[in-house]
Amino acid sequence: MSVLVEFAMFPTDKGESVSSYVSRIIKMIDEEGIPYKLTPMGTVFEVENMEDALNILNKAYKQLEPDCNRVYSVVKFDIRKNKSNRLKQKIKSVEEKLGKEVQK
Amino acid sequence: MSVLVEFAMFPTDKGESVSSYVSRIIKMIDEEGIPYKLTPMGTVFEVENMEDALNILNKAYKQLEPDCNRVYSVVKFDIRKNKSNRLKQKIKSVEEKLGKEVQK
Amino acid sequence: MSVLVEFAMFPTDKGESVSSYVSRIIKMIDEEGIPYKLTPMGTVFEVENMEDALNILNKAYKQLEPDCNRVYSVVKFDIRKNKSNRLKQKIKSVEEKLGKEVQK
């Protein structure tokens, strides 16, 4: 099984700039050793089951909990059986269909 | 702490109509005994911590896992310390500001 | 055609409490005269085509633009041909499947 997750998580009580808070979460994911991709609007990661995915989200919140009163998060899941390595495959599949490389 | 969660979860390999699948998830949430609200675009529920929220999402997926090959889900979290009963309070707060009842 | 839209939109440079900003948007939608539902996590409305839906989102942003430096928004669309009045129908369809009323 492949569980692809895209999520954004940030405090809303810390003013306009929140990249120092977001960086804590990226640091945690980077240290987890799971395949991921940072995008300008969130982080995409891939794990093998729902429990692992939810565990990462819980750890992400733990990075902000100590000093943030209000945290907002948006998460998308794409869960598919009998698939793997979709972090690369999904983009490749689009490129094959278009017959050209895309910006990525 | 109040963790407000709004989520939609549905199979994408079952054709245009998916309400029978969605109903399984609502049934589970209704039986959990937590405060919730079904909306035309998802379900909002409120729990006291992130672990409980993620646990409900895991149970939701378990309702679809047996017979769905691909499941898509979108989840929003609004996590706020020192608050409770926001399932009602957030709407009430808007109505107070507007000085009138809204459609809900 | 039925375009169901669920959206949340709020400033992230105004501190922890944003209900006065959110209220401006609800006021606009209420005055538009379209069917809608305020939920604890956003607003659901239904219009007949994509252009009308996007127009409402643009008007929503215009309520915040004058005095907000940074605005975040999450929008879900469920667009379906040959359907109407889904603001009520989708919930009813779940209740029929469950054979009971749900919290709404």
Added chain:
Amino acid sequence: MSVLVEFAMFPTDKGESVSSYVSRIIKMIDEEGIPYKLTPMGTVFEVENMEDALNILNKAYKQLEPDCNRVYSVVKFDIRKNKSNRLKQKIKSVEEKLGKEVQK
């Protein structure tokens, strides 16, 4: 002003594999000549105002409308005044804070 948009849009009446439909949308965006990034869970693009952003979303739907009965879409907006080129800047800012390159 910088309007960053991340969106996923796909038919839900076409079975488990939808990359041929998604490819139509990427083709349109690629031909628009705006800066974008394809991710495994959606497409991020940056434009200078809300009208342009909504116009792209309308064009995206037009790619699917002819032969899709039901279309689902999730869109996130991050709208910020006095900023530009955030498609690259936001990731760079995280890397500076972490003092290392991340997977992107």
